Amino acid sequence: MRRVPEPELMDAAGQAAAYAEADFSAPHQFLVxxxxxxxxxxxxxxxxLDLGCGPADVTVRFAxxxxxxxxxxxxxxxxxxxxxxxxxxxxGLEQRVVLHRAVLPQDSLPGTDYAVILSNSLLHHLHNPQVLWRVLCAAAAPxxxxxxxxxxxxxxEISLRQRVETHSAPEPAVLRRDFEASLRAAFTAQEVRDQLRDAGLAGLAVTELTDRHLAVAGRLP
Structure with a gap:
């Protein structure tokens, strides 16, 4: 299925509220x-560093x-x-978790030499996926x-419809619509492997975690 990019930012108040109020506890805890x-x-x-932290549910779970x-x-x-x-x-995590606004790649990050780089559900929003891998390399410690x-x-399309019905049927319409758009904008595991190769990050492993999730994990040189 051909990839269809979606907007890079989700900055509408109603859209943000729908995500913050939705119960993503099971999939988010699974990813942690x-x-x-x-x-x-x-x-x-x-x-x-957590890139694309959104409403910080995954961030707080990691903390x-x-x-x-x-x-x-x-x-x-x-x-x-x-x-x-x-x-x-x-x-009660203000002493250990600080959130910053930055639009990648043009805005500066809050620091460098991070020992751990996290990101959840940012990659599929980027029209140029190399933005994530370049920013990640620039921010990471050896x-x-x-x-x-x-x-x-x-x-x-059949697989897409099955996933939308299976995983978002009870959700509000805005979340069902966004989930379908995000699946269309997402990359396949092989496409992500190709991105990593082009970025000089072929040592990172790509794993298909579920019928709808993948993970890139490893250590930089």
Whole structure:
């Protein structure tokens, strides 16, 4: 199935609120748990960068799972960040999680030499996927751990419809519509492997986690 890109930013207040209010606890916790499986040597204490943090649900879950991590979350959508900052405050994590607005690649990141780089569901929003891999390399310390998760594009329309019905049928219309658009905008596992090769990151492994998720995991040289 041909890829159909979607807007890079999700900055509409209603759209952001729908995401923040939706219950993504099961898939998001699954992605956090898979980080421990794929990267069993993740450090207990680290400076961490979360690219495309959105409303910070995954960010907060990582902060709870790794109490020694200090995380800078970055997103380009102020509507998402406002909800994310509220979530961080509700969790009592303001001392360890700070969210910043930055539109990639033109805006500066809050720091460099991060020991861990995270990203969830940013890759499929980028019209040029190399933006993520270039920013990641520029921000990472030598030997940094990388854990990037995203949707993966179905092979055909029938598979896409099945995934939309299976995973978003009970959700509000805006979420069903966005989920379908995101599946169409997502990359296949092989496309991500090709991106990594072109970026000089072929040492990172691409794993198909579920019928709709993939992960890129490993350490930089």
């Amino acid at each position: 748990d898979q980080a421990r499986r794929l990267l069993p040597d993740l450090p207990a204490t680290a400076r961490v 709870r799972a790794f109490p020694g991590w200090h995380i800078d979350g970055v997103d380009g959508a102020e509507a998402m960040l406002a909800l994310g900052r509220a979530r961080v405050a509700d969790a 030997g940094a751990f990388v854990y990037v998760t995203d949707l993966r594009r179905p092979a055909d």
